[in-house]
Amino acid sequence: MQAAWHVMDREIRQTRSLLSRRKTDLQFELYRAIVDRASDEEKSVAAKRLDQNQFKLCNINTQEQFIQTHKLSELKKHPDNPIFYGLTPRHRQALIVKYAGGKSVQMAQQLGMTVESYRQAIREATGIIQLNAAALQEAHSLGLTEEQTAVYIRLSTLERSIYVRLDQKPKDIAKELGVSLSRVYEAVRRVKAKTEGQ
Numbered sequence: 001m002q003a004a005w006h007v008m009d010r011e012i013r014q015t016r017s018l019l020s021r022r023k024t025d026l027q028f029e030l031y032r033a034i035v036d037r038a039s040d041e042e043k044s045v046a047a048k049r050l051d052q053n054q055f056k057l058c059n060i061n062t063q064e065q066f067i068q069t070h071k072l073s074e075l076k077k078h079p080d081n082p083i084f085y086g087l088t089p090r091h092r093q094a095l096i097v098k099y100a101g102g103k104s105v106q107m108a109q110q111l112g113m114t115v116e117s118y119r120q121a122i123r124e125a126t127g128i129i130q131l132n133a134a135a136l137q138e139a140h141s142l143g144l145t146e147e148q149t150a151v152y153i154r155l156s157t158l159e160r161s162i163y164v165r166l167d168q169k170p171k172d173i174a175k176e177l178g179v180s181l182s183r184v185y186e187a188v189r190r191v192k193a194k195t196e197g198q
Contacts, residue, residue, distance in 0.1 A: 062185075155191060158177070159187050
């Protein structure tokens with residue numbers, strides 16, 4: 001059942017206010033969810049009412065599109081955004097140069113790289129961002145807070161499974177995940193260390 005337009009309009013305006021205060025990936029997900037509920041006609045109205053860049057964020061399918069939309073500003077203004085976790089300075093430089101525009105040969109020369117190493121850096125960066133995007137979606141579906149999400153994205157697959165089960169006994173976690181108790185204890189120690197280092 002479609003939401004009445006006036007209700008959607010209020011939700012969109014409230015979310016726009018939220019977005020203007022702090023642009024985080026989870027807020028983009030919320031923003032997208034609101035518009036995804038709309039009918040085609042309502043989406044058309046929304047597209048006209050909203051800033052075009054914001055509307056594009058409602059239809060993100062891959063994090064590559066996220067980077068294309070944000071280009072230089074997001075990398076420069078919000079380098080600590082969880083979506084960029086794990087990118088090396090080389091990755092960041094390659095992305096910034098890429099989205100400034102230009103041919104690969106020229107972009108590579110600016111960074112003192114060969115064309116192949118430049119393209120490799122872009123491929124690696126895109127892969128990292130896509131993995132981060134998947135982790136953010138998982139965190140969102142689990143209902144994690146922004147602080148918890150910042151920890152979650154830095155964990156390995158096993159550590160993530162344990163992180164969301166920290167209220168359970170290690171023995172029960174080991175049984176549920178099908179891993180040894182010693183691996184659970186080791187992972188719990190790593191999770192706590194990363195949480196405390198947050």
